[in-house]
Amino acid sequence: MQDIQALVDQAKAHYDRAQDGKKIWKWLDKVSARIIFYGRVLDALAQHHPEYVALAWGTLKFVLMGILNHGRLVQEFSQALIQIGDALRLTKETAELYQTDDVRDAISRLYAPILVFFQQALRWYNRSRVGRALSAVFSPYELKYKDTVEQIQRCAKAVNDMAAAKSRAEIRDIHISLEMMRRETAQLKETVDGTLKVATCNKTISERIHIDVQDMLPRTRDIQLSHILDALKPQICPHDTFHTLQSIVKRSRSTKLPEAEPKNVLQTLNRWLTKEGSSLFLLRIGPRAEAKARELTTDIISLLQAKKLKVIWRLSPPHGGSVPSLTEVLKVLIHQALLVEPFLLERGDLNVAKFRSTHTDAEWASLCRTIFARLPKCYVIIETHDLFQANADNDQFLPNFLKLFQELACQAASNGHSLKFLVLCYGSGGSDVAGTYISCILPMR
Known part of the structure; x- marks a missing residue:
């Protein structure tokens, strides 16, 4: 897909260089647009003298429409190529983030019309001037290329919608995970609080036992010493x-x-x-x-x-x-x-x-x-x-x-x-x- 896109971009660049500096086409586009704008007036004049004017005006109008279609076709090709480039970039990111079967199917459905449009654009850019002029007249953008571009837009939107849906699912999973973590943290806090209470109670008990033991130690020592003195006590004091x-x-x-x-x-x-x-x-x-x-x-x-x-x-x-x-x-x-x-x-x-x-x-x-x-x-x-x-x-x-x-x-x-x-x-x-x-x-x- 990237090789085909590069080939189309190369053909477009060659066409743009060939058209660069030819002001006659720009002038013809402007004149044609003005004549077509006032075409309704000429159509009204042609109705008064149909036998003289109809054929000449019809021929001129056909030529002028061809010139306008050629300029629009070039403009639409440029815009479509830009949109396709953006769509491919976003699609690549989506494919890397969501490597699932439905995403791969949606991307494959997007690649099909893109390849068709690249084929059409490459064929048009590689034609001669006469061929491009005739194509602008007999195969205007609305008849031959618009459906392909709209299909590309629909498929790209489908991929973006699928990525957005999966993103929302991930956000939902994150929310669920956070909620579980919050509950676990709350349970852990309760456990820690309970353990702390038990430890505090045990500490109090231990302190009391320690105090009791400290009180008992001298008494125990006195008892032991008393028994030792009894063991050492002489027969005659x-x-x-x-x-x-x-x-x-x-x-x-x-x-x-x-x-x-x-x-x-x-x-x-x-x-x-x-x-x-x-x-x-x-x-x-x-x-x-x-x-x-x-x-x-x-x-x-x-x-x-x-x-x-x-x-x-x-x-x-x-x-x-x-x-x-x-x-x-x-x-x-x-x-x-x-x-x-x-x-x-x-x-x-x-x-x-x-x-x-x-x-x-x-x-x-x-x-x-x-x-x-x-x-x-x-x-x-x-x-x-x-x-x-x-x-x-x-x-x-x-x-x-x-x-x-x-x-x-x-x-x-x-x-x-x-x-x-x-x-x-x-x-x-x-x-x-x-x-x-x-x-x-x-x-x-």
Whole structure:
């Protein structure tokens, strides 16, 4: 179709170049138009002299009509070619947009009259001048070409109407899609609103649960700590032992004259009490000085309590009891440390079953190191005459026993804490313990 259109355009251009500059045709068109316009007057004159004028006027009128038809034919061809070009452009766009069978059928119906008109126009442009002149007379535009052009216009209109109908259908589909999207959006909004309401309610419930849990956590911790303290609770309460020893010391002092403590012991004890940081004070008890050692420990504990200082202790019971052990001593110290500072145990340490189960001395010593490493400031008084008597035949007991408390003091010092240990030693061992500590001997009474 494009090749045929190009061929017709080429023939038209050749015709236009051939007619360019020939003003005679333009002049003849104007004269013919004027003569035909006044033809009614000439027809009236011809009626008065029909025998002379009729033949001449009829011949002249036939020639003039041929000239006018030639000009109109050229004009109609030009307009038709322009319309066909526009129709083909729109048809191409329609064919690309709507590739359906009905559109293809409508376009094929349009191409048929266009091809017929191109054939007619090409034949007319390729004729000679005489042939074109005769064609203008015997085959005017209205008789030979007008029907083809009108058919082209009808087919082009049909294609345009079909494209418009499909466009309206697409608009309708778009409208339906938009309406569906609007409904889906509305449903989604309702779902989101519902979810938001549920989330808000859940958030409120979660906040309440969180508050309740936060309120329960301290209580749960207190319950767990209480069970742990029950598991560590010694058979003989350290406070009962202390009060019993206080009573014994008071009765003993009331029945005899007061004695002054050795000067070196008091000086060393004062230095231990006033020195900053952590330290270990080893007070060796001489033979038959046990009673004096009990008096000294009760006085020190009373002094520290009077100053509102944190102090824990383990004292030998005055009336004996079960056979003491290192585990029992360490459990007493851990029990009192937790009473002084309940938050020494972290959440992961609150395992009641662990404290109730049986452990070795080394395991209790390890737990003691963990607990005392978190204790910021405290005085620890350890008087274990019963334990020393129970281990009198064990040469390694005293060095190992003192080494444990020396490690606790060093650990506290490295952590920047202030833990002061007073350990009363019985027997001659322990002098070979390495490290820095304060030592003094309490002589016999």
